[in-house]
Amino acid sequence: MNAVAVTGSGSEITPVKYPSLQRLGRVRWLAAFSLTFGLIAARAAAAGEPEPLWAYGFLTPPAPGDKAAPQASPSRDLRKNEDPGEQTRLRHVEGSTAAYSRVDVRDGGHVIDWFPGDHPPMPRIIVNGPVAMGTAARGCGSCHLPTGKGRPENAPVSGLPVAYFIRQIEDFRSGARQSADPRKPNTVTMATLARAMTDEDVRIAAEYFGAMPWTPWTRVVETDLVPRTRISGNLFLAIEKERTEAIAGRIIEMPEDEEQAEGLRNPRSGFVAYVPIGSLKKGENLVLTGGVSVTDGKIVPGKTTACITCHGPDLKGLADVPGIAGRSPSYLVRQMYDLQQGKRKGPSAPLMQPVVANLNGDDLVAIAAYVTSLVPPPANSPSVSSRN
Ligand code: HEC
Ligand code: HEC
Numbered sequence: 001m002n003a004v005a006v007t008g009s010g011s012e013i014t015p016v017k018y019p020s021l022q023r024l025g026r027v028r029w030l031a032a033f034s035l036t037f038g039l040i041a042a043r044a045a046a047a048g049e050p051e052p053l054w055a056y057g058f059l060t061p062p063a064p065g066d067k068a069a070p071q072a073s074p075s076r077d078l079r080k081n082e083d084p085g086e087q088t089r090l091r092h093v094e095g096s097t098a099a100y101s102r103v104d105v106r107d108g109g110h111v112i113d114w115f116p117g118d119h120p121p122m123p124r125i126i127v128n129g130p131v132a133m134g135t136a137a138r139g140c141g142s143c144h145l146p147t148g149k150g151r152p153e154n155a156p157v158s159g160l161p162v163a164y165f166i167r168q169i170e171d172f173r174s175g176a177r178q179s180a181d182p183r184k185p186n187t188v189t190m191a192t193l194a195r196a197m198t199d200e201d202v203r204i205a206a207e208y209f210g211a212m213p214w215t216p217w218t219r220v221v222e223t224d225l226v227p228r229t230r231i232s233g234n235l236f237l238a239i240e241k242e243r244t245e246a247i248a249g250r251i252i253e254m255p256e257d258e259e260q261a262e263g264l265r266n267p268r269s270g271f272v273a274y275v276p277i278g279s280l281k282k283g284e285n286l287v288l289t290g291g292v293s294v295t296d297g298k299i300v301p302g303k304t305t306a307c308i309t310c311h312g313p314d315l316k317g318l319a320d321v322p323g324i325a326g327r328s329p330s331y332l333v334r335q336m337y338d339l340q341q342g343k344r345k346g347p348s349a350p351l352m353q354p355v356v357a358n359l360n361g362d363d364l365v366a367i368a369a370y371v372t373s374l375v376p377p378p379a380n381s382p383s384v385s386s387r388n
C-alpha cells in the first residue's frame with residue numbers, strides 16, 4: 001500500500017511505502033488509522049510531565065534561574081590533581097597503531113583518531129572546529145567522535161540526512177533548539193559552535209557525517225536492577241559491577257568499558273543501556289501502531305502516531321526525517337521531551353509535537369528502549385567484549 005503524504009509547516013514528507021513489517025498482522029492498517037486519528041486527537045496533555053532527569057545526566061531537578069556553567073576551552077595543560085607522568089604517558093588501544101596520551105585525548109581542539117580507516121578523511125572542521133572561535137574551538141569529532149557515533153550525553157550524528165543536519169544547526173543558531181534542562185552545558189557549547197561555523201563548515205560537516213551509515217553500538221538489557229553509578233559530565237558511570245540498585249523506571253546508559261570509552265575515547269567501544277522489564281513490548285506497540293488497541297472488537301485509538309509513517313519502515317530515516325533506530329536511548333528521550341516541552345521548536349518540530357503531546361515518562365522510556373533495541377550491536381562487536 002502506498003499511503004499518506006503528511007504536510008506540516010515548512011516540511012513535506014514524501015509518500016510512504018508501508019513496510020515489510022508483517023510481524024503484527026494488523027500493523028499496516030493500524031498505522032494508517034493511527035496517523036489519521038492520532039494527529040487529530042493529540043493535544044499537549046503531557047506538557048507538565050516531570051523532567052526525566054536521568055536522560056539529561058542529573059539527579060535533582062533544576063532550580064528556577066539555573067543556567068549551564070560554560071565549558072572550559074580545550075586545553076593541553078596538565079591537571080594539577082593528577083600524576084603528570086600518567087597524563088603524558090602514551091597509550092594504545094586494541095587494533096590501532098596510534099599512540100596518544102591523556103593530554104591528547106582531552107584536547108578537543110585537535111581531535112585524535114584511533115582508527116582512520118573507520119571513516120572518510122576528516123575535514124578541518126571535524127578535527128579543529130570553527131576558526132572564528134580561536135583557541136576556544138572544538139572539533140566536532142571531540143564530542144561526536146570521528147565516526148559520528150556520538151555519546152549518550154551528546155548526539156549520534158552519523159547517517160543523518162544532510163538537509164536535516166543543516167536544519168538542526170540553523171535551529172541551534174537561532175535558539176529554536178535548546179535543552180529542556182537549562183543546566184546542560186554541552187548543548188550550550190553546541191549552540192555556540194553552530195553560531196561560529198561558516199555555512200561552508202556546516203555543509204562539509206553535514207556531508208562528512210551523512211556519508212557514514214549509522215551502525216549501532218548500544219546493547220539494550222531489560223532488568224530490574226542496575227549497577228550503582230556516579231555521574232561525570234552528564235554521563236552515568238558504574239561504581240561497581242554488580243547490579244544492586246532498583247532501575248526505578250529509568251534508562252541507565254553507560255560505557256561497556258569505562259577506560260576505553262571515557263578514558264581513551266575509543267570509538268569502537270560501545271554502550272549498554274539498562275531498561276525496565278516490559279519496556280520493549282510496550283514500546284513495540286507504541287512505535288508500530290501508535291498504541292492502538294482492539295477492545296471487544298472495537299478499535300481504541302492510540303496516544304501517538306506510528307513512527308514508521310515518517311521515520312521510514314525500519315526507522316532508519318526517510319527523506320529529511322532522521323533515522324532513530326539503534327541510537328542512544330538517553331538521547332532519544334531527551335529529544336522527545338525537549339519537543340514536548342517546546343524547547344525544540346524549529347520549522348519541522350510541528351510534525352513531532354502531536355506525536356509526543358500525550359506521552360508520559362514511562363511511554364518515552366518504552367519507546368526509546370524499543371527503538372534502540374531494533375538495531376543491536378553485532379554479538380562479536382568489541383563493544384561487548386569485556387562485560388557480561
Ligand atoms: C561540546 C561537545 C560538542 C561538540 C564539540 C559538538 N557538538 Fe554537536 N551536539 C552536542 C550536543 C550536546 C548536542 C545535543 C544533545 C542534546 O541537547 O540532547 C549536539 C547535537 C548536534 C546535532 C543534532 C543531531 C540530531 O540528531 O539532531 C548536530 C547536527 C551536531 N551536533 C553537529 C555538530 C557539528 C557539526 C560540530 C562541529 C562543529 C559539533 N556538533 C560539535 C555537543 C557537541
Ligand atoms: C508526522 C511525521 C512524524 C511521525 C509520525 C514521527 N516523527 Fe519523529 N520526527 C519527525 C520529524 C520531521 C523530525 C525532525 C524534526 C526537526 O527537523 O526538527 C522528527 C524527529 C524525531 C526525533 C529527534 C531525532 C534526532 O536525531 O534528534 C525523535 C527522537 C523522534 N522523531 C522520535 C519519533 C518517534 C519515537 C515516533 C513514533 C512514536 C515519531 N518520531 C513519529 C516526524 C515524525
